Amino acid sequence: MTKQERAARTREALIRSAAREFDLHGYTLAKLSAISTGAGVSPGALHFHFENKPAVAAAVEEEASTALRRAARVVYRQGSDALQNLADTTHALARLLREDIVVRAGYRLSCSRGCRTDLNLRQEWQSCVQQRLAEAADEGLLATGHGGQQDLVRTVVAATVGLEALRRDNGEWLSPETVTGLWRTLLPMLAAPGALAGLEPAGSTTVPAARTPAA
């Protein structure tokens, strides 16, 4: 292993340990000493990679957003129609949030007030929903009866953001079954008559694997 490889591996271990610490205690109470201990390195090694706690948090957020954006892109490239795509994307993101502590901690950091960077993954998700529903409208797949397109966007955003918020009480809220149940109720509301038949609330494809193998 070269020196560069060792450094990259240490950095990755620190990010994962920081994610655990942020997830457990929140940003404010998280301790740098616990992060270096959790990664099995000295405080000096931590400070070689990260100047301070905001820098560690920014790295966790950065990894989380890269993973979430990549998963959304992979689903998008599968080229299914816009509504199916939206359902598939939520399944993929829910899986990442369930399985990857860095994604989970990074998502929460990006949405919390205490540690606000330019990044807000909730707002990014909102743009994604907006775009997919605009595409569905272009493709003639979107229902026109129930309120305008903006109402539909907000309902989908609120319901999916709500699942993540509720997960903090009970992991079941982001399970494949719950996400499927959500789409079972939302798709008939979103799809134009005739467009519903081909849609699969459980997701049309194998959901992309988590970012890294489980530790």
Place this chain on the structure above:
Amino acid sequence: MTKQERAARTREALIRSAAREFDLHGYTLAKLSAISTGAGVSPGALHFHFENKPAVAAAVEEEASTALRRAARVVYRQGSDALQNLADTTHALARLLREDIVVRAGYRLSCSRGCRTDLNLRQEWQSCVQQRLAEAADEGLLATGHGGQQDLVRTVVAATVGLEALRRDNGEWLSPETVTGLWRTLLPMLAAPGALAGLEPAGSTTVPAARTPAA
């Protein structure tokens, strides 16, 4: 003003000041000294009413839950059908969360991990939704097509909890317009054919006034 009245007034001022402090800085960073200063009283006066920070937080939660439960009860007694009742209840609770800092701070405290008491208002809301939809089913008002009743309950809970989570970025997410838009999309999904015509997404009644006059 009697001694008892003065004490009650001081306690109320402390609770309101604590709510502002928790809302601004979160439970962990909130300072008792800032709470007493904000209420215009000495630290000694604070300690006469509350032993420590958890005791102040518990009082804020208690006031919030009393107000939210009372608002739900007032709407329930108006005796409209179960689906309209559910929509009216969310309008009433959204108004309290918008207008009353004690309700807002208390709701968040009850849902956050750092300061967990027995109370979890999110779970209480879930029971309320469950009950109303079961009543709607009993009354023959609930659609039977889109997934089971459990799917419908979860979708309504997720969407409404999501609105409150999103409000932290942007107050518009709990505005009367957004709540109305949510029901404009959800009611056609929830209501049995024929039951939709009489339902009003904007709420059927004057929403009960906030807990206390704005300070």
